[in-house]
Amino acid sequence: MSRFYEVKKRDGAARIGRLLLKGEGREMQTPLLLDIESLSSGGGEDKMEVIGVESPLFTELSKEETWNAPRGTVILPEIHPLSAKLKAASPLFVDFFVLAFASSMLHTPEDFVRRVIDARRRIPPDVALWVPAIATVENAALLAYMGVDIIDDANAVMKGYEGIYQLEECELRVDDMTDLPCNCPVCSSLSIEEMRARSAKERAELLAKHNRLILEREVKKIREYIRAGILREYVEMRVRSSSFLTAVLRFLDTESEYFERRTPVARKHVMKVNTMESLRRIEVKRFASRVLDRYRPPSTQILVILPCSAKKPYSMSQSHRRFITAIGDYRGNIHELILTSPLGTVPRELELVYPAAFYDIPVTGYWDAEERAWVASCLRAYLDRNRDNYDVVVAHLRGAYKEICATVAEELGMEVIYTCEENEKEYTKEALERLRSRIAAFCGAKRRLSRLEMGARIFKAMADYQFGLGTGDELVKRGERVTLTGKYPHFRLVSTEGVLARIAPEYGLITLTTKGARRIEKFTPYIVEIGDFVPKGSILAPGVVNAGEEIRENDEVIFRGDKAFGVGRAKMSGWEMVESERGVAVNVREVRALKTVDCD
């Protein structure tokens, strides 16, 4: 439990937090770059106390007493009993932990990943993690991405004394350079010749100052990218400069459980899928697994597989408008599935969901082997699970899409009807006519898909996707008269009771009203149990009694207690709400005060 540290914003395992300096009323933001010099001289601007495991004061850390300035202690990886102690029931009352021997972890990327992640897993979520003496402008973003909150300038200063000039992409020996390619106050105040002419000590100090300044700028950038929710994209760019860092990211991507528990369920911006590592993002894996586990197609006889479009949501694109027009009068008989990289299969009803409506991938027509294998595995799993739902599978695909589909169909022993000739664009008149006539031949009778029916399918599928399978049937009850208001995609689902839910296309989620929430509360784990109060604005972590383990940041949640019932948006994961003593757990959207009956 911490007293002076609080996490304010998260992006995966990375966090923006504030560390309060008591007495001075000043706060520092994490990810934080500490000035080692000011720490060692004592009473510097970064007034913090590190209590070593051998210190007589150490035992005080397990007592809940008031302390006056940020304090922390050391985690010794594996070799010290403290590792086990951290897991024990009695928590330490500190604001941060220092991961000792960090520089010795830099030998193998696998070891490095394991040590940092193990440390983060073992310490409470509302306590900061300081990995000392290894930060560089090259690795700072990756450290933040792993969940490191505090770094320092020890490495930057040390490298300065070794005559090393640090840059975002590499380190150069200043003796080999002909210019100072930087605009920091040091580099813009003198030429490289002037720097070389200085005494060894002065030169080292100038280099150390430059190294520190660019690290400082990097940390500021990282904070902005966490705030904007684009740290992952930045990390993918950053690690390119070093094979060690690229390897670290690849090992991190195998830590699915660690990142899944920390990655928001929705964001407001486009997910850029520009590198091989982008395919392994947790958002991609999560979407693919939810399409299998939390989605059931409407019962129709015919499955039509379509290619994706650059414009999202797909149905707003020109090509999909043409497909929809071509299918026209038969659309009520069919189910549309979009094949895409890297998400695999996107059922039409889920095209508004994050990240289906929020990704951007370079389109060249070339698919590498890994991309093909991944998308094929998604299609294979989807068809295998849902094959009994369909009598006929029509694929309006060509090129790599068609090859993937053909491979999967052969493996599953399924017959697929292809409606595109090779070298024929999917949206040509001939291809569209072929698509229409094949569907017509199988359907017999025409059946349009009304706006209401489409809307109900969307709400049902999105509810299942967000709140768990079966909740869609509770929200949109079979045979019930509901109406749909608003223009696609800003639909509202209205029953005789009033509005039940809305689509929030800016997040790729549906939001519930308390009326909608009442319908599904018994069937979903997305519940936050709160204490005996009526929340206003937001619910803080200490007010949470229990919370669904599956809740992630930005999830729509239902909260309830003896005095209140309502809906809101989670600002941290469910497990974090339970384990944290500080921070906003839920932003409240709608709350109903409950009348309590006095038993006395």
Ligand SMILES: [Zn+2]
């Ligand atoms: Zn500089």
